[in-house]
Amino acid sequence: MTETLGIHGPETAPAFPMKRASGCPFDPPPELTEQQRRGPLTRVDIGEGRIAWLITGYEDQRKLLSDPRVSADFTKPGYPSPVKRTSQTSSVGFILMDDPEHARQRRMVTAPFAVKRIAAMRPRVQEIVDGLIDELLAGPRPVDLVQAFALPVPSLVICELLGVPYADHDFFQANSKVVINRETSADERDAAFARLGDYLRDLVGEKQRAPGDDLLSELAERVDAGSLTREEAAGIGVLLLIAGHETTANMIALGTLALLEHPDQLAALRDSDDPALVSSAVEELLRYLSIVHSGRRRAAVEDIEFAGQTIRAGDGLIFPTDIGNRDPSVFSEPDTLDVTRDARRHVAFGFGVHQCLGQTLARMELQVVYSTLYRRIPALRLAASVEDIPFKHDGAVYGVYELPVTW
Numbered sequence: 001m002t003e004t005l006g007i008h009g010p011e012t013a014p015a016f017p018m019k020r021a022s023g024c025p026f027d028p029p030p031e032l033t034e035q036q037r038r039g040p041l042t043r044v045d046i047g048e049g050r051i052a053w054l055i056t057g058y059e060d061q062r063k064l065l066s067d068p069r070v071s072a073d074f075t076k077p078g079y080p081s082p083v084k085r086t087s088q089t090s091s092v093g094f095i096l097m098d099d100p101e102h103a104r105q106r107r108m109v110t111a112p113f114a115v116k117r118i119a120a121m122r123p124r125v126q127e128i129v130d131g132l133i134d135e136l137l138a139g140p141r142p143v144d145l146v147q148a149f150a151l152p153v154p155s156l157v158i159c160e161l162l163g164v165p166y167a168d169h170d171f172f173q174a175n176s177k178v179v180i181n182r183e184t185s186a187d188e189r190d191a192a193f194a195r196l197g198d199y200l201r202d203l204v205g206e207k208q209r210a211p212g213d214d215l216l217s218e219l220a221e222r223v224d225a226g227s228l229t230r231e232e233a234a235g236i237g238v239l240l241l242i243a244g245h246e247t248t249a250n251m252i253a254l255g256t257l258a259l260l261e262h263p264d265q266l267a268a269l270r271d272s273d274d275p276a277l278v279s280s281a282v283e284e285l286l287r288y289l290s291i292v293h294s295g296r297r298r299a300a301v302e303d304i305e306f307a308g309q310t311i312r313a314g315d316g317l318i319f320p321t322d323i324g325n326r327d328p329s330v331f332s333e334p335d336t337l338d339v340t341r342d343a344r345r346h347v348a349f350g351f352g353v354h355q356c357l358g359q360t361l362a363r364m365e366l367q368v369v370y371s372t373l374y375r376r377i378p379a380l381r382l383a384a385s386v387e388d389i390p391f392k393h394d395g396a397v398y399g400v401y402e403l404p405v406t407w
């Protein structure tokens with residue numbers, strides 16, 4: 001019989017996610033890279049007997065991530081959820097929705113992330129970064145760069161943009177941590193989402209009564225106008241608050257560690273005052289580290305003929321953009337960190353309609369940080385051995401829990 005075996009093939013599929021090799025904290029798991037060598041479309045076991053397709057190459061990832069037959073809606077049959085999802089998860093805004101609802105909600109918050117508006121924020125971000133470095137220099141050594149610098153920079157910035165009081169940072173950072181940890185139980189995750197949702201719902205209510213010059217006040221205005229429910233506004237707020245600080249914080253800390261481990265690259269960046277080199281270093285670190293490392297998750301909603309196979313409606317799809325960013329047919333010597341290469345085509349911000357809304361903001365924050373931190377503290381160095389650094393193997397976003405540094 002020649003009938004295609006489809007997603008449940010004859011051989012056993014390797015478990016996903018895979019483990020990174022010890023001693024290679026910046027490289028994707030070798031078994032994952034091996035999948036790319038095996039072919040464009042392989043199968044992985046995501047637990048509890050669930051099998052999903054793995055799209056391994058850069059071009060194919062971009063092609064299918066922008067295919068309307070591929071859904072980001074976690075309630076669709078076959079969606080290869082990395083965690084147990086419940087209805088509570090829907091409070092995480094439009095990232096898990098399809099068009100037209102996704103586009104309707106995303107459009108409501110695109111203006112504050114436009115290039116001009118973000119450029120206007122740069123002097124304030126520089127001020128935040130300089131202020132935190134002043135505190136670092138005046139404080140004790142060694143210090144944990146995550147708590148003292150990497151987390152506060154993007155948290156302060158997203159709080160100002162949204163109109164969230166920074167004084168509440170312990171609360172939202174702790175709950176975000178629970179949400180993005182893969183080891184969190186469904187109940188714990190629901191509870192964290194509920195706390196964040198309640199908090200944002202109250203804040204939107206406050207902005208309805210006393211609006212400010214911030215994004216949540218713009219959403220509150222839409223709630224008043226009846227074009228958005230308060231629940232939806234809170235969901236968008238939760239998404240922006242989590243996405244706005246967790247990712248960038250990890251890029252700051254892990255990026256710093258990667259540079260400290262590649263002193264020639266760090267020196268090239270520190271000793272140049274060419275803004276073009278700073279932005280190419282940002283793109284290269286985004287590519288090389290690909291911190292959103294658990295694979296973009298999608299479900300096929302129609303049959304798709306792809307790479308000689310039929311992806312059936314209801315099959316789960318995983319796009320490991322970390323290996324897309326190491327695809328040797330697109331990036332020469334992909335495992336080399338080279339801050340002078342043109343890495344702008346990377347897929348570290350995803351691709352298609354869900355491509356990162358905050359990418360202009362993230363780039364600007366990272367450019368300010370990478371062009372300031374190593375110049376102001378040229379003797380910055382690790383205060384522990386790399387083997388002792390706790391890496392976030394268990395989270396949806398890769399990084400380090402702690403980065404003890406001194407100078």
Ligand code: HEM
Binds near residue numbers: 362
């Ligand atoms: C270095 C930092 C960042 C990285 C690596 C990153 C990465 C990503 C990725 C990979 C996606 C796509 C998810 C998918 O396709 O399933 C995404 C979506 C998103 N990101 Fe970011 N992000 C970063 C910073 C930010 C910032 C600062 C914000 C600001 C609030 C933000 C807001 C969002 C939003 C709202 C989405 C959902 C877009 C949609 O579904 O239409 N991100 N991000």
